[in-house]
Amino acid sequence: xxxxxxxxxxxxxxxxxxxxxxxxxxxxxxxxxxxxxxxxxxxxxxxxxxxxxxxxxxxxxxxxxxxxxxxxxxxxxxxxxxxxxxxxxxxxxxxxxxxxxxxxxxxxxxxxxxxxxxxxxxxxxxxxxxxxxxxxxxxxxxxxxxxxxxxxxxxxxxxxxxxxxxxxxxxxxxxxxxxxxxxxxxxxxxxxxxxxxxxxxxxxxxxxxxxxxxxxxxxxxxxxxxxxxxxxxxxxxxxxxxxxxxxxxxxxxxxxxxxxxxxxxxxxxxxxxxxxxxxxxxxxxxxxxxxxxxxxxxxxxxxxxxxxxxxxxxxxxxxxxxxxxxxxxxxxxxxxxxxxxxxxxxxxxxxxxxxxxx
Numbered sequence: 001x002x003x004x005x006x007x008x009x010x011x012x013x014x015x016x017x018x019x020x021x022x023x024x025x026x027x028x029x030x031x032x033x034x035x036x037x038x039x040x041x042x043x044x045x046x047x048x049x050x051x052x053x054x055x056x057x058x059x060x061x062x063x064x065x066x067x068x069x070x071x072x073x074x075x076x077x078x079x080x081x082x083x084x085x086x087x088x089x090x091x092x093x094x095x096x097x098x099x100x101x102x103x104x105x106x107x108x109x110x111x112x113x114x115x116x117x118x119x120x121x122x123x124x125x126x127x128x129x130x131x132x133x134x135x136x137x138x139x140x141x142x143x144x145x146x147x148x149x150x151x152x153x154x155x156x157x158x159x160x161x162x163x164x165x166x167x168x169x170x171x172x173x174x175x176x177x178x179x180x181x182x183x184x185x186x187x188x189x190x191x192x193x194x195x196x197x198x199x200x201x202x203x204x205x206x207x208x209x210x211x212x213x214x215x216x217x218x219x220x221x222x223x224x225x226x227x228x229x230x231x232x233x234x235x236x237x238x239x240x241x242x243x244x245x246x247x248x249x250x251x252x253x254x255x256x257x258x259x260x261x262x263x264x265x266x267x268x269x270x271x272x273x274x275x276x277x278x279x280x281x282x283x284x285x286x287x288x289x290x291x292x293x294x295x296x297x298x299x300x301x302x303x304x305x306x307x308x309x310x311x312x313x314x315x316x317x318x319x320x321x322x323x324x325x326x327x328x329x330x331x332x333x334x335x336x337x338x339x340x341x342x343x344x345x346x347x348x349x350x351x352x353x354x355x356x357x358x
Contacts, residue, residue, distance in 0.1 A: 059151040067281045179286040183282050
């Protein structure tokens with residue numbers, strides 16, 4: 001018997017908790033710099049924060065996979081180079097001192113792309129995956145995290161062009177994060193998910209990061225003859241995705257979930273990336289969620305030239321926010337197709353083929 005709910009029961013989590021609480025969060029999550037975000041609890045925060053007290057935070061989601069030539073590098077420097085490249089891929093958070101934290105976005109925080117600068121197409125539900133108990137009432141509806149990842153990319157910009165408001169170079173940024181470094185031939189992969197609390201006035205939303213390696217080999221004399229293929233890697237990642245969703249359901253039980261016969265979470269957004277590295281390459285896959293204070297210029301101006309109250313971000317979709325803050329950047333390109341949950345890249349293009357995995 002299918003546990004898939006009827007369409008009207010599919011993943012449409014609440015967009016806000018208490019409006020008053022979220023307004024307070026956003027007002028107190030604006031940092032001291034006009035053009036750089038900074039890390040929440042960065043040592044400079046209490047002295048220099050201008051628009052608010054810096055007591056709240058914005059969490060943004062980033063999922064990246066990148067590779068570099070391994071020539072001239074030893075094992076340690078291979079990890080350094082590939083990880084640094086991963087930090088600057090797509091949503092740029094390069095040149096930071098990343099510090100690892102546990103993985104929650106709670107009552108003192110808000111999620112970029114979800115609570116503010118919202119970009120969530122709820123019609124892109126990928127699958128309903130029951131938890132480990134296989135109880136139909138405990139299902140965790142899931143959707144691709146692509147819109148959240150793309151919202152972060154619009155916030156931080158790119159390292160090589162379309163620079164926007166990345167973290168201040170050299171600043172200390174607390175992140176929920178996990179990564180893996182892989183010497184080829186192999187795939188490095190990472191998954192990130194956020195489970196949205198049903199009651200955001202009581203519970204935190206939960207980040208889960210998962211990373212790993214798939215052994216691979218090239219065969220034949222044509223480019224693109226790699227095993228496993230990108231399509232096979234996507235299928236392999238589905239099993240890991242299901243494990244992540246199951247872990248979310250189990251974690252919900254730790255906090256008192258299922259006591260009323262229902263999950264602690266209204267649903268989850270989840271995506272994966274993998275990249276193939278050849279024998280002379282090293283790859284890194286990174287899943288992270290930086291906790292930041294926004295740049296002052298992330299708050300749009302009114303028509304009279306005065307700055308809006310930061311709470312306006314709660315009412316703006318990410319496209320409208322972009323038009324108001326970056327009016328000449330209509331052609332800004334994001335990396336994750338909004339209707340996909342997984343991307344696999346790095347496999348050489350076959351001869352005569354007009355496309356390659358991205």
